[in-house]
Amino acid sequence: MNLIIHNVTVFTNDDQNTVLENQAVAVKGARIEAVGTPAALKKKYKGFRQFDGEGRLLMPGLINAHMHFYGTFARGLSLPKPPRNFHEILRFLWWRLDTSLDLDAVYYSALVPAIGAVKHGVTAVIDHHASPNAVDGSLDRIEEALAQVGLRAVLCYEVSDRNGEEVRFRGLAENDRYIRKCQAAKEQNPDHLFDGMIGLHASFTLDEETLDEAAALSRSLDRGCHIHLLEDMVDARLTEQKYGADVVERLLQYGILGPQSIAAHGIHLDQVQMDALAYSDTMIVHNPQSNMNNAVGRADIFGLLKRGLPVGLGTDGMSPDVRPDLRTGYLLHKLALRNPNLGWEEFQKILLKNNPLIYRRVTGQPVGRIEPGYLADLILVDYFPPTPLTGENFWGHFLFGIVDAPVDTTIINGEIVMEHGQLPQVDEAAVAAEARKVAAKVWERFYA
Structure with missing residues (x-):
């Protein structure tokens, strides 16, 4: 999938814990292609799907x-x-x-x-x-x-x-x-x-x-x-x-x-x-x-x-x-x-x-950062900081805020696997119902 995620605050997880406000990330296939301003990336990657993060936090999965x-x-x-x-x-x-x-x-x-x-x-x-x-x-x-x-x-x-x-x-x-x-x-x-x-x-x-x-x-x-x-x-x-x-x-x-x-x-x-x-x-x-x-x-x-x-x-x-x-x-x-x-x-x-x-x-796979060449394993978090968010204080926000925040969208290998809280490829209720049937047989053997 080719994607531009814009209108987000980006936590890159580089050595400096860089936080970028109102930036965009371009994803080409399974990898991160570029990080930059929304205007620049939209101009350069015109055929990419545009995904509006609506001000959320984008960070590595x-x-x-x-x-x-x-x-x-x-x-x-x-x-x-x-x-x-x-x-x-x-x-x-x-x-x-x-x-x-x-x-x-x-x-x-x-x-x-x-x-x-x-x-x-x-x-x-x-x-x-x-x-x-x-x-x-x-x-x-x-x-x-x-x-x-x-x-x-x-x-x-x-x-x-x-x-x-x-x-x-x-x-x-x-x-x-x-x-x-x-x-x-x-x-x-x-x-x-x-x-x-x-x-x-x-x-x-x-x-x-x-x-x-x-x-x-x-x-x-x-x-x-x-x-x-x-x-x-x-x-x-x-x-x-x-x-x-x-x-x-x-x-x-x-x-x-x-x-x-x-x-x-x-x-x-x-x-x-x-x-x-x-x-x-x-x-x-x-x-x-x-x-x-x-x-x-x-x-x-x-x-x-x-x-x-x-x-x-x-x-x-x-x-x-x-x-x-x-x-x-x-x-x-x-x-x-x-x-x-x-x-x-x-x-x-x-x-x-x-x-x-x-x-x-x-x-050997490059995971854990938002920078060109890394795998596009990304999460969009419903976190809108009530105090200034910087690289220097990111951990305080994570430990006492982000840790409890819902995840809106999950991207793995450049594919959106969950969008706005929904997993389109999975019927969760049906999976749970079938799991209960299988579990009953497991428990029967467990107690035998």
């Missing part, structure tokens, strides 16, 4: 750097008995739910939050999927759901030894197949919406042979791994009991961590482990709402950032919208450390700078 789409079917689900700790949360809820999914459930559990992502200004997601009884083709079904909405994503299948050798083998094969599929698609179109990583659960459910095979696959495909790291001390305790090793040392030794890999959580890292991660340049993703919900602790994001690690922000399946996690994380650390001055610069960097950096590092 947001990125959710760690998500579990399949958690959708946990909504409203009651557990047979209350869990006493994180390991029991895994056993009583997540490991029973993922084994209850079939391919239809995989599809609808992705489609529902994909709609929610687009409606809340999230234009790209890095997902981590598990469905041990429906492994083969599961990533294709997620892609099919996201493509219906137009959402950009990196997908992976969670490999683990907890469901036996055959499921482990199928999980590795699914990652291999899907990554190769995406690589072939990107050779034809570098702006292709989808890419893949090698998904792994956590050290305490991964045997040596599995880590060897995952590392070999990572090297052969030149793709990093996406793994949970020390979300709870059960990871450290069972890794020591089963393998006689430190979690971080073990994963580094096998080549699982590194500059192309994402480690989610990192709550129980000590100083030595953080130093080792910094040396490896592994990407870390903070998930504060989920961590609070599971009562597993608080990651030392300040220690990680001081070491130069690229720390991003995800939701861990709590919501497709990353903005609630942004505010939650910002407040969590201030309260926990009893310091009202913490987090201002750090969370701005994590969400606005590091999440795009992580996505660019994983995929």
Whole structure:
């Protein structure tokens, strides 16, 4: 699509947080072609569709750097008995739910939050999927759901030894197949919406042979791994009991961590482990709402950032919208450390700078800025500032205003996927109705 978006205030998200009043952005195909005055762009690009932003804020779309789409079917689900700790949360809820999914459930559990992502200004997601009884083709079904909405994503299948050798083998094969599929698609179109990583659960459910095979696959495909790291001390305790090793040392030794890999959580890292991660340049993703919900602790994001690690922000399946996690994380650390001055610069960097950096590092795609050559992943926000808005104070507007503002229009890869709050390609009520039918079958298997 060729488009001129005019009558907008533009937040470019460049290094200076430049804010441009009453400007316009020209989009040609999937990329941003130019930024300038409305008169100049209308004169230069006469055949482009003109889209009146009506004074709204135009900014790069947001990125959710760690998500579990399949958690959708946990909504409203009651557990047979209350869990006493994180390991029991895994056993009583997540490991029973993922084994209850079939391919239809995989599809609808992705489609529902994909709609929610687009409606809340999230234009790209890095997902981590598990469905041990429906492994083969599961990533294709997620892609099919996201493509219906137009959402950009990196997908992976969670490999683990907890469901036996055959499921482990199928999980590795699914990652291999899907990554190769995406690589072939990107050779034809570098702006292709989808890419893949090698998904792994956590050290305490991964045997040596599995880590060897995952590392070999990572090297052969030149793709990093996406793994949970020390979300709870059960990871450290069972890794020591089963393998006689430190979690971080073990994963580094096998080549699982590194500059192309994402480690989610990192709550129980000590100083030595953080130093080792910094040396490896592994990407870390903070998930504060989920961590609070599971009562597993608080990651030392300040220690990680001081070491130069690229720390991003995800939701861990709590919501497709990353903005609630942004505010939650910002407040969590201030309260926990009893310091009202913490987090201002750090969370701005994590969400606005590091999440795009992580996505660019994983995929090679230029996302996260409004400037020529970048992908046109843009959101038009119903935010009309009641006080002066500048590059110097943008974060204050974001944290205490934009975070609550409705998203009017979402553009991904140069295509308008939501216009004035409507997704023309999706019947939301029909999707929800079908999802309820599928969920009923999932729940029947869950309780069996």
